[in-house]
Amino acid sequence: MSASGLACVGESKGSPLRDLVDGRIVVRGRGKVWHNSVRDGLRGDLDAAATEPYKVVGVQCVRGDEQNTATPDVTVFDPRELDFFEAAWVPVGKVALVVEVVSPVSRHTGYAP
Template sequence: MAVGAGSEHPQRPARDEPATRDNWMYPPAGGGWTWDQVQGLILPFDWELLGGKIVVRGASKWWHNLVRDELYYRLRGAKPRNLVINSEQSVFFNENNVPRPDIVIFERQGLDVDQDCIPVENVVLAVEVVSPGSRTEDRFLKPAMYAQAGIGYFWRVERGEGNVPEVHECWRHKEAGFYVPSPDRPTHVGTFKTDVPFPVEIDLRSLIDF
């Protein structure tokens, strides 16, 4: 990408120019990157599209990956047959927002296994496992996005005492359009037990002791 002589900042890409390894950090004016512009982008790190910007996903710790993977397998065994579970799956909200929740559970009806993204309309649950590099996104930015997009349930997994995970269970308030703590048990310590969006009971220490 050309840089003018004496210029301090590279020229921003044109509105319809695809993202590349050289220009990805400079979203086009007037709305930023769209999914069509970035879906073929290959970078040497994980990333997602948030607010028209390519956001680098911070390197996760072993604890984060262990908890995410173990929780994935427990939920996979508990979910009903009409639902699908994936980890690190892109979800299409709109052309400027395509996040990748740590775990996403969605309805399979009408979907093609070859598609790149899951439509947000199919998603029933999003899960984020908080790590030091993602606290702001996982605690504030993403829950607000997920609720606004209509995802009914959101779980935030935090690192508790003795490294044992704690699950903060949230339900979307239909009238207000944002997440509120589960009325029955908003924070699960020791054992995670809920009936929505499907029944599941998990010994949280078992996610790190096996």
């Protein structure tokens, strides 16, 4: 399996999330209850506000290129021309908005300034 494939592999329950940043695997911890509550609230609000053709997903891999993938907390994207049932990631060109909830874990792994 390539490193870019590894970064988008579905995680099993309890395993850490992994992203590929500049060709390096970055492991980050699981979100706390507060973090997940904020993420889910934002996702619900964005989903309610989304207009066609946009879709809203949580914790979905976004791929910039072979060296860079990320798994933001929420992603708003245009699903047109994507194989919705087979896509392992959202191409960055299809992304309208990504949300990363800033928490001590995300600050530690470089997701926030």
